[in-house]
Amino acid sequence: MDNRGTLQDLIEARASDNAVRPFLIDADTGQSLDYAALLTEVRAVADYVSSQGIKRGQSVAYAMHNGRCCAVTVLGLLYGGYRAVAINLVAGRDVIAYVLSHSESILILTQSEHESLIRDAVNSEAFESACEPLAEETERIRPSVLSVDDVWIDSLLAKSSAGSSEGAAESKREGTSPESMQTGNDSDALLMYTSGTTGRPKGVVLSHGNLIAGGINIAEGHELSDKDRALCVLPLYHINGLCVTIMGPLVSAGSVVVPGKFSTSGFWEWVDRYQCSWFSVVPTQISYLLRDAEQNVERTFLRFGRSASAPLSPAMHANFEKRFGIPMIETMGLTETAAQILSNPMPPAVRKLGSPGLPVGDEVRIVDSQLNDMPQGQEGELLIKGANVMSRYFRNETATREAMVAGDWFRTGDLGCMDDEGYLFITGRLKELIIKGGENIAPREIDDVLYQHADVVEAAAFARPCDNFGQRVEAAVSVKDNSTVTEAQLLELCVERVGAFKCPDRIHFMAELPKGPSGKIQRKKLLELLT
Structure with missing residues (x-):
């Protein structure tokens, strides 16, 4: 078809x-x-x-x-x-x-x-x-x-x-x-x-x-x-x-x-x-x-389960297959690509834990910052090309131009590498999106809400690894001297403005948030400092 x-x-x-x-x-x-x-x-x-x-x-x-x-x-x-x-x-x-x-x-x-x-x-x-x-x-x-x-x-x-x-x-x-x-x-x-x-x-x-x-x-x-x-x-x-x-x-x-x-x-x-x-x-x-595992029941009619929207940990992957006796096919897709771009093959072909698999219906490239192809096994940004790739970002020509490059290749913002059998392994993200339960959450969106409180001087949301959601949202703030604002009050503000799903699980109070030479808050350092 x-x-x-x-x-x-x-x-x-x-x-x-x-x-x-x-x-x-x-x-x-x-x-x-x-x-x-x-x-x-x-x-x-x-x-x-x-x-x-x-x-x-x-x-x-x-x-x-x-x-x-x-x-x-x-x-x-x-x-x-x-x-x-x-x-x-x-x-x-x-x-x-x-x-x-x-x-x-x-x-x-x-x-x-x-x-x-x-x-x-x-x-x-x-x-x-x-x-x-x-x-x-x-x-x-x-x-x-x-x-x-x-x-x-x-x-x-x-x-x-x-x-x-x-x-x-x-x-x-x-x-x-x-x-x-x-x-x-x-x-x-x-x-x-x-x-x-x-x-x-x-x-x-x-x-x-x-x-x-x-x-x-x-x-x-x-x-x-x-x-x-x-x-x-x-x-x-x-x-x-x-x-x-x-x-x-x-x-x-x-x-x-x-x-x-x-x-x-x-x-x-x-x-x-x-x-x-x-x-x-x-x-x-x-x-x-x-x-909430039930007693194991043999289901000859159930061919496979499919996991997507966020990385599946190899340990969880193996535990699920062992517990339920069902092949779990890890995949990868994006909203911009009408879902699936990569998938592990169906049994009895090789499925690699920790990898979202091989291209399905798409061409893929791993490139450097200049969009030059990277040697096999080396990390770079994942680019996708195919009939499933979006037509554009709505009313946002700038974002469309930035995403669609070099002859309709879509920049995913994901970092990864390809092994000698063509399987992709995702190693990180160029952008700072928090991926909670398969949903993308922009840290800046949380920052902006926290800054709405009069006592907040600095604010930065960040991701913390989480077994249940892949990542969860946390945030760090510094507040005015003698402020009496509490974590509970800031959390209530977040729930009201962005909803419970995007609300941080914790808000850490710091005397000052880490900054780079230009004075920009270094979001990536927060997880290390607050571990």
């Missing part, structure tokens, strides 16, 4: 060739959608968005936890040719406000339990301050917020069914109308934000071709077929959840089980009840599964 065409083409092809084959099972409700039903539901969502006067190519955000409603909504936006904007629900209000403003979202589809957070973000000062003119003489319109659920989707289907035969025929023709054909392989499909070193999230634009190529990399790298069934326990606002466990099955005509959220108590029950043949998790979840 190639990545030509659009998500509309792919979904319609699946509904035509695999109409009664199951595609999605909602683990919370037990409801199952075959490919024919999927097409009907995503078309209904796309038609609804069109009825609101939103044009193809414009931004529509989704802020939802997993399930049938979320999956159908996202695929409906992609099917309709809209730019689907993923909203990370664990981000703080101010970050969400920035993303909603910067993305030029016109409509936000959310769920009742998240509606208050989304409305607060839209009505916050952070949203106003992030607003920039869209074009000359164009006024910024505050996006509307709509709470949706399975009942909403059912109501769209009922309205469609209740229409006249003429109306139904017209609705069916909308999917292939001349207007819809303006959506092409290179058209914007997904806008997903990832943290940058400046603290301002960067919007990664992935085209229809990028997403399909990402799904192909998954299907080919893991030898997926129409008999495979995935368990999706990562949120669909995360590139791993969306591109790996939704796009992978979609391009291979397989199926996926989608519970509302990850649960160690429910994980193996879902695997067994729905006979899942594979799953994708992050190292944090592997740690939790080991912590």
Whole structure:
């Protein structure tokens, strides 16, 4: 399979060739959608968005936890040719406000339990301050917020069914109308934000071709077929959840089980009840599964587990395979590459612990600071080139130029080396991002919050290695003489501004933070000094 065409083409092809084959099972409700039903539901969502006067190519955000409603909504936006904007629900209000403003979202589809957070973000000062003119003489319109659920989707289907035969025929023709054909392989499909070193999230634009190529990399790298069934326990606002466990099955005509959220108590029950043949998790979840380990059960239907989004420690890797008797395939991917770029091969081929494996569907280079190729075994920056690599950073030409170099090679910011068999080993990062549980956190974002307290003189967040999350956030501050501010007060401020997930686990008080000759705080020295 190639990545030509659009998500509309792919979904319609699946509904035509695999109409009664199951595609999605909602683990919370037990409801199952075959490919024919999927097409009907995503078309209904796309038609609804069109009825609101939103044009193809414009931004529509989704802020939802997993399930049938979320999956159908996202695929409906992609099917309709809209730019689907993923909203990370664990981000703080101010970050969400920035993303909603910067993305030029016109409509936000959310769920009742998240509606208050989304409305607060839209009505916050952070949203106003992030607003920039869209074009000359164009006024910024505050996006509307709509709470949706399975009942909403059912109501769209009922309205469609209740229409006249003429109306139904017209609705069916909308999917292939001349207007819809303006959506092409290179058209914007997904806008997903990832943290940058400046603290301002960067919007990664992935085209229809990028997403399909990402799904192909998954299907080919893991030898997926129409008999495979995935368990999706990562949120669909995360590139791993969306591109790996939704796009992978979609391009291979397989199926996926989608519970509302990850649960160690429910994980193996879902695997067994729905006979899942594979799953994708992050190292944090592997740690939790080991912590709450059940009695070992032989599962001949379960082919493999897959780890990504953060480095998997060799010890944890080995412990998981020994405990559960399941091959764990370590991989590596980025939001900018529609997920997977590297993967260890499937058994019985060699899998190397501590390595995310070999290139799958991409070309790779290890280069020096001048972009010259490094000799085998020597460390340099990892560059990627392939059909899955993003089209651009949204409204950020400078960042795009810096990231895309020398003929569409993408600079990952990761340092690594390649062994004599072509396996990659990641040794560090050029940038100072903290990677907690597979999520990128910019230290500067934490710094800025701490500096908002009147008593804080200096502040710097940094990463500390962590068995559960790969890395955890800590911070160091120096405060004014005679200040009475406490660690608890600063932590409360962080939770309020950036959310509990990004909040430091600890805040250390120092007389003065370490600085270099230029007076710049040396963030990397903090871990050494505070060990």
